[in-house]
Amino acid sequence: MSVDPTALQEVTKKTLEDTQEKINAALTLRQAFNTTTTTKNASITLFALDAVGGPIKDIKIEFYLAADAAATFTPAFYGTRAGDPVTFTVRNIPAIAAIATPGANARYFYEFGDLGEGMQMEFRVAQDNNGAATVAIDGVLTYLA
């Protein structure tokens, strides 16, 4: 039995294209890494995301906080809304507990859920007026887009 090489090339090309299309349609797991410090009596934005290009799903944040025997930290998700796409308001559902005097190797994990197309979010961490002037924090943001 002979095989038409041109037809075989066409089948191979079509298979490759189909595979490529499926990959392209799949959500991609993306990450962001941030190493910085919190500041006494101030709030920092540890991570942010912009969903102007389409929905971003399954947003998760994990961070490490250096030990501090006196400071309290308040993590909070902020987001915009459809009617006001540039103003950030608190979106903590459910409520996020404050972190009082983190000990050694303190790790924290939060889930934001999904971000609708056009929305923006920020994850902020505020330090109260106690503890060290700056406290080391590093985190990983993961999401599907």
Place this chain on the structure above:
Amino acid sequence: MIQVTDLLPLGKRWRQLWLPEALNASASLPGAVEGSYGLTLTGARGGTTTDGVYFNRSATGHIDCGAIHDNATKLWISFRIKRDRNNDMYFTGKKLDGNNILQIYNIGTTIHFQHFNGGVNLFDITVALGTFELNTWYHILASISSVNGARLRVNGGTAATDADTTALFAGGNWYIGDREVGSGASTGGVIADFIMGTDDLSTNEELDLYQGAIPLDAVNFWPLDEGRGVTAYDRGSGGNNGTLNTGASWAYGGVKLPIISFDSINDRARSAAGINIQRPCTMVWVGKMKQVYPSVISRNAALFDLSVDGNNRLILAHDAGIAYAAFVGIGGGVAPEARFTPAPTIDDYWVFVGTMSAAGVVTAYINGVSVASNSNASLAPVGAAYATLGQNYLNTNGDNSKCIMAGLVDGALTAAEVRTLSRYLDQKLGLGLRIQQ
């Protein structure tokens, strides 16, 4: 589910990767792979791939830029406009009252630039286009000068001039999309890249503006790329942010993505030093082009610069000296350049890739196609580099093209691998380049 790291072929990984969707409050951009350096933004902002602002020809179809340029003895105005209807309309202007008006408008296929001052019609200079196509971009450049008089150019063509040297009147706000609130003949269409200055433009600056480059002394530059909200940020020295009224909205084409917005004047995004640029490696930059890199532009423009110093660098840039865009590797005392001629048009999307092999071969690719190659076996950049987007490592040679992503791959991608990656990015980002397998 696949990971961003899976986009690369086996044996390759990202040394550095930046995705502007994670831009943090227009201040910093974390790295997108473990070990990647974050970028700190200086002047640069988060933005979008929006084409500009759409004006719906209603009484509220304008951007109010405030009471600026009163009594200006010199003033130039540059913008691009794409009409969506055949009406006569005011594109921009400033009006104190019926006796004091500076305005740019069209009657039929003729563009007018007119100055009334104290009830006197000082000039009404015109450029007749013959045809004034709908849904087609036109570049309009107008100026008044106490030294050189008035001037109007469209699409870099022959300038219409008038000898009048009268300064601008005082009073009235500057509007984009109209000359006042509710003139009854406001713009129907999209306006983008609106720039103003208060000096005499040189011949090179006029050419630069037509070709997308912003003069370094621009007083007002509204890129109109925010893509959401009602504030149009002025990136020039004037700092006169404009406010969109309800008849003005953001105009997206087929692509809707977050970007890092640079003004090409003094903006940049930069990492700390520490990036390994030893061969083999591959630079990747994806974005919306805002300059056309012609043969006679007056200055260089750096899209993506990885530099230890002047002797150890990798650059994706336009080089005025060689007239074209290029991928340049510098190291070990040699600097082979992969120069190429295909220049973009404004608002094109480019997947710009530069590979540097283990043997010192540098190759430039645009949208998956190899466009130039060069080699020198001595090419061996070393040291701890820092990354700069939007300028070069010396904080000069700005480029206002809009960065959608940038990264450095560990290893030199083959031509087939570059094509596959470019095709993936095209489809995943929806750039519409239709890169073939």
